[in-house]
Amino acid sequence: MTDSDQTTAGTPAGPAGGVVDRTMGRRTVIGGAAATALAAAGFQAAPAYAGGSKTVRLSVMGTTDLHGNVFNWDYFKNAEYDDSAHNDIGLAKISTLVSAVRDRIAADRHAPAPLMLDAGDTIQGTPLAYYFAKIQPITGGHVHPMAAAMNAIGYDAAALGNHEFNYGLDILRKFQQQLRFPLLGANAQDWATGLPVFPPYVLKRVHVPGHKPITVGILGLTNPGTAIWDKAHVENKIKFGGIVELAKVWVPRIRAAGADVVVVSAHSGMDLSSSYGDALPVPENASVLMAETVPGIDAVLVGHAHVEIPERLVTNKVTGEQVLLTEPLKWGMRLSLIDLDLQKVRGRWKVVGRHGQVLNANTVAADPKVTKLLQQDHDKVVGYVNSKIGTCTEAMSAATAPWEDTAALDFVNFVQADAVSKALAGTPQASLPVLAIAAPFNRSAAIPAGDVSVRDVGGLYIFDNTLIGVTMTGAQIKDYLEYSAVYFKQVSGPGPFTPDQVTNAPTPTAPTGTPDYNYDIMGGLTKPLVYQIDIAKPAGSRITALSYDGAPVAAGQQFVVAVNNYRQSGGGNFPHVKTAPVVYNRQVEIRQLMIDYVTTTGEVNPNVFHTTDWSLTANGTPVVVKA
Numbered sequence: 001m002t003d004s005d006q007t008t009a010g011t012p013a014g015p016a017g018g019v020v021d022r023t024m025g026r027r028t029v030i031g032g033a034a035a036t037a038l039a040a041a042g043f044q045a046a047p048a049y050a051g052g053s054k055t056v057r058l059s060v061m062g063t064t065d066l067h068g069n070v071f072n073w074d075y076f077k078n079a080e081y082d083d084s085a086h087n088d089i090g091l092a093k094i095s096t097l098v099s100a101v102r103d104r105i106a107a108d109r110h111a112p113a114p115l116m117l118d119a120g121d122t123i124q125g126t127p128l129a130y131y132f133a134k135i136q137p138i139t140g141g142h143v144h145p146m147a148a149a150m151n152a153i154g155y156d157a158a159a160l161g162n163h164e165f166n167y168g169l170d171i172l173r174k175f176q177q178q179l180r181f182p183l184l185g186a187n188a189q190d191w192a193t194g195l196p197v198f199p200p201y202v203l204k205r206v207h208v209p210g211h212k213p214i215t216v217g218i219l220g221l222t223n224p225g226t227a228i229w230d231k232a233h234v235e236n237k238i239k240f241g242g243i244v245e246l247a248k249v250w251v252p253r254i255r256a257a258g259a260d261v262v263v264v265s266a267h268s269g270m271d272l273s274s275s276y277g278d279a280l281p282v283p284e285n286a287s288v289l290m291a292e293t294v295p296g297i298d299a300v301l302v303g304h305a306h307v308e309i310p311e312r313l314v315t316n317k318v319t320g321e322q323v324l325l326t327e328p329l330k331w332g333m334r335l336s337l338i339d340l341d342l343q344k345v346r347g348r349w350k351v352v353g354r355h356g357q358v359l360n361a362n363t364v365a366a367d368p369k370v371t372k373l374l375q376q377d378h379d380k381v382v383g384y385v386n387s388k389i390g391t392c393t394e395a396m397s398a399a400t401a402p403w404e405d406t407a408a409l410d411f412v413n414f415v416q417a418d419a420v421s422k423a424l425a426g427t428p429q430a431s432l433p434v435l436a437i438a439a440p441f442n443r444s445a446a447i448p449a450g451d452v453s454v455r456d457v458g459g460l461y462i463f464d465n466t467l468i469g470v471t472m473t474g475a476q477i478k479d480y481l482e483y484s485a486v487y488f489k490q491v492s493g494p495g496p497f498t499p500d501q502v503t504n505a506p507t508p509t510a511p512t513g514t515p516d517y518n519y520d521i522m523g524g525l526t527k528p529l530v531y532q533i534d535i536a537k538p539a540g541s542r543i544t545a546l547s548y549d550g551a552p553v554a555a556g557q558q559f560v561v562a563v564n565n566y567r568q569s570g571g572g573n574f575p576h577v578k579t580a581p582v583v584y585n586r587q588v589e590i591r592q593l594m595i596d597y598v599t600t601t602g603e604v605n606p607n608v609f610h611t612t613d614w615s616l617t618a619n620g621t622p623v624v625v626k627a
Helices: 032-040 091-106 127-135 145-153 169-178 243-256 287-293 368-385 407-423 454-460 474-487 590-601
Strands: 004-011 014-023 056-063 115-118 157-159 188-190 201-206 214-221 238-240 261-266 299-302 308-315 322-328 334-345 348-360 388-392 434-438 450-453 466-473 521-524 529-534 543-548 558-564 582-589 614-618
Touching: 032 091, 056 091, 056 214, 056 261, 056 299, 056 322, 091 145, 091 334, 091 368, 115 214, 115 261, 127 145, 127 368, 145 169, 145 368, 157 214, 157 261, 201 243, 214 243, 243 261, 243 287, 261 287, 261 334, 287 299, 287 308, 287 322, 299 334, 322 334, 322 348, 368 454, 388 590, 407 434, 407 454, 407 466, 407 521, 407 558, 407 582, 407 590, 450 454, 454 590, 466 474, 466 590, 474 521, 474 529, 474 543, 474 558, 521 529, 521 614, 558 582, 582 590
Parallel strands: 056 115, 115 157, 214 261, 261 299, 299 322, 434 558, 529 614
Antiparallel strands: 004 014, 004 201, 056 334, 188 238, 201 214, 308 322, 308 348, 334 348, 388 450, 434 521, 466 558, 466 582, 529 543
8 A cells, every 4th residue: 555545435335435544655765776676677767747846756556467476487387487578477576566666766755655556357367366266265264365465565456357257256255355455346337226336446645745645536447348258147246337438427526526636447458349249339448448538537557458558648539638558468577657747736736747668577586575475375276286186098199289180189179169069058059060179289288198187288278368159151161271271281192291291381471380379170069070181282272071960061051169269359360250250258268168177077088079070181192190
């Protein structure tokens, strides 16, 4: 918490009311250490406001889409997290950056203490988050590790993300109770009354040495897509209004309550778009639209889109004032830093300048305070991830998945198609045949015969993709498979070939070779989808003998296809899937569905789901590939 007074408007049970919580912040100076840490993280001092000397700078820090990350750890690899950009993750590193910012500001005795916010998606996304929702639920009394870490860091407020609802309202309410700061959601409304069921905003009265306090209104908005993605948890209980629509209601109220500054923490991406099409009357991503059309907003901490945008300035079309937006990537990789310059105008504080930047967490060490606090939780989850959750009747390897039908990828497709099929019960699409697509992401992945761990299953699906169901026609299915078959190099005969002689063909868009993750296989759930890929033929005319349940696939035949969100959003530029009607989207991670399947059934048996339904040919003769 900051050096401030606090008024929270609204309660979990009803309309806006007043609760006052007065807390005094901490001021410590560590001199050059803070400056060194910030410089390494990419900090650049914002230029001083040129309009006069009587200016006060208020800083607001922010995270978003933490997704259950406290430590810089990849639970599925059982190793420190790393990626191609060498990002680091987790609240333990964010805590070090936050302390450095606070210490730098504290060195200026005339500066107000900074605020610390989050824009949602906090309690889902890692085995750590899963463990304390499903294995040892926090409803049993254990403090959620994300709550413990955020409390230790001293957050001032957080917005709800859509993933906060994934584990049901009991887990969410318990998490809310464990926080020492308000969890905001102005557009999470009672199904019957329309009143907010979480506090819509909080007022922070920030002490300014030698001046009257600055009253900062923090409005929290969650994503309206929650109504679709977590329908099972919220239907008939909570409805979700639009980002823009509810900001228009609450920003004037926050100003009327005395706010000098209004900062919105919005779990809604910047650029106008919706993964759910017109299934809802309000868009999924609308933060820029809100900043442009709702007067009275000074800055927006943006979440949901998992992108890095240090600073975007837009002009409000009503007032002509600039609004600053910033988004700090995801998982604690970045810390947003907003600097607002204020002057007194007719006795009231007014924002006269604004700057934004992000600080990189991979430049600092983890805060030992946070690691000590949560080391036991972390160790417990590491043990869980490496422990037995089931058995496998025979070994399954993805090593040959790019060129032959394997049980490993059939398992992925079976779990995906089964989840979509069960969710479609009672819908108009319930009678349609269900297919699924999967790519050979990781040739080194394998599930051993015998005992199977969470980590074994997670290795088959190394990305954090979520599951979506779309409808496609038989003609579109063939187009999709033809596009996928571009992955193969053209040959003149059946071989034998080494893998590199047939896979990863160069294309104009992938001149160094089509990556494995842009090659999809497709399979049926209850009946087989069978096809051959004739790689002696040129790309675009390779799919032959395409049938479903023994009959040729008709051009107008209707299917439901289980796909991942990367494909559905245009990743790989596969045809039709981006514009196909969406019939299922609950924002559930595919990897977690696979883990849940093994945990629930206790066994992976390839005889349940594996048949050889596709193969490579050359002019009708089977192709031989030897690794």
